[in-house]
Amino acid sequence: MRLGVLFSGGKDSILALYKAMEKEDVVCLITVISDNKESYMFHTPNIHITEYQADSIGLPLVTIRTAGVKEEELKELRRVIEMAKEKFEIDGIVAGTVESVYQATRIQRICDSLGLWCFNPLWQKNQLDILREVVELGFDVVITGVFAEPFDSSWLGRKINSKTIDELKKLSEIYKISPAGEGGEFETTVLDGPIFKKRLEVKGFSINFSKGSGIMEIKKLELKEK
Amino acid sequence: MILIVDLSYKKNSLSFEEFVLPIASIVEKTGTDFNIKHFTELCEEDLRSSEKVILCGTALKDDEFLKHEEEFSWMKKINKPILGICAGMQLIGLVFGSELIEAKEIGMKEIKLKKPNKLFSTDLYAYELHKYSIKPNEDFEILAVSDLCVQAIKHRSKEIYGVIFHPEVRQRQIIVNFVEKVS
Incomplete structure (x- = not known):
């Protein structure tokens, strides 16, 4: 299965990526760059580092910029996932969501609307x-x-x-x-x-x-x- | 010993950590032994050596288990408590002749109690992730509903329960109650 991983460059998304690479074919990383430091959805400090991380890991990075207005930023997330689907023909998305039903629900809905699988390998983990x-x-x-x-x-x-x-x-x-x-x-x-x-x-x-x-x-x- | 059955599209998939390990973690905290098996590898000994069975959920896009309904006919024969979660409830319904209906719910929803039972006795707010539910036949009583579909069922003469929501997310006590109170 060809997968894209939602990637913030922090510990959760890197662990989700690691687990996905062990079991499936990860073909791209996907990053949303939010201008809102208090974004409900997206990690913000040092998000620009994802470019270097992707380079080091050897995976292409698909990015989009958002003003980070609550719910509006979800349209940008949908758009960047759609971009990854078109460019890299992904079958599904992997996210590093652990506890947040807010995040999980929204990512699941976007994947469902795009006909994509959605995996959360850290879900409910201690x-x-x-x-x-x-x-x-x-x-x-x-x-x-x-x-x-x-x-x-x-x-x-x-x-x-x-x-x-x-x-x-x-x-x-x-x-x-x-x-x-x-x-x-x-x-x-x-x-x-x-x-x-x-x-x-x-x-x-x-x-x-x-x-x-x-x-x-x-x-x-x-x-x-x- | 609780038998925890992985219903995902393949053994050791990425879904294993999302839908099976959270259940195992809750069972482990009760101090009860458990055995995890993918449905394609279930054998008679697994069923014989277990006191209860939990059938786990699957990813929203994962319907592979529906192609294997006949492999779950053992549910009719073993006289042991079973809890089916999401995909597991769908299989329980199908094996006992109920109808699968389209009913998509994603996210937190209010669930109305219809009949107090050993698993829960109040209305709930629970996490949903399913495309289908069950229209139960006369073999089952309805324990709870949402505004869209049946959320929880129990077989009328067996200790077989199904919940279409995911109790491992915000209603972990339901799994603890199954482990500790259903026999």
């Missing part, structure tokens, strides 16, 4: 297990956005590893937040992993943090041989 699996598989995941207490600027740029996972677990119990950022508490960017032919090396970045939220914006990076 969020700490997702973090552990990503680390065990050898993905290099960095926190590049924090949007809720108790996360401060010191979390920006931190790698997800077993120590970070233990801390996230404790924080999730104290603050009743998602340990994997599923509620939008934090966002991640993946720089390397088993499906990367070259690793992404950050050569320049800026950290902007104020009023309890912030992002690590990757300004410059290079693809390096592994």
Whole structure:
């Protein structure tokens, strides 16, 4: 089955991609670039990195830009999936949705309207297990956005590893937040992993943090041989 | 031992993680042993060694299981509790002679209780992902409905239940109740 993977460049979409590549024929990545930092549907920090990730993984990237107005952005999502269907003759879509019935419902409806299969290999998965699996598989995941207490600027740029996972677990119990950022508490960017032919090396970045939220914006990076 | 049956279009498909593992995870948390099998590999020993059976759902576009209805005739013979989820409820209905009807629902919906039962006893708000439902024949009683179609059924003389919605998403207690209360 020829599949396109909805791809934000964060840990969930990379794990969904990895699982899809193990079982089916992934022929393209699909990215929606939202201008709305609070988009209901789309991961935003460092979305431009998907171009480098796709290059490293060796898959073509289909992109579309949206103003990110709620529900309106779904028309852009439908359009970009349609573009991928026409250009790469995909039979279906893979998404890294874990808990959000809002996201899952809308992606399912779009796929249904386009006659496409829809797969969500992380659906309902334990969020700490997702973090552990990503680390065990050898993905290099960095926190590049924090949007809720108790996360401060010191979390920006931190790698997800077993120590970070233990801390996230404790924080999730104290603050009743998602340990994997599923509620939008934090966002991640993946720089390397088993499906990367070259690793992404950050050569320049800026950290902007104020009023309890912030992002690590990757300004410059290079693809390096592994 | 609970037998969890994968009804997806092929063994070890991408749907396995979406429709089978969430059910296994809920069963595991009850402390009950389980055995997962794809429907093409079910054998008599699997059925004999299990106390109950759960038939999992499939992707919206996956109708492969409907071509294999005759392979599920064992449901009529074994005298063990069965819970069919979505595709599983469709198969239960078909095996016992009910009619499959077109009824597409995607997303959260209100579900009205028609008859309190061992799985649930109130109205529900549940996640839907199906193109068909069942028009149950006289073998079944209707436990719940949405504004579009029958949502839950029970065989009148057997502990065989079907739900067309996906309890693993927002109604996990239904699966726990099947594991712990139905016998």
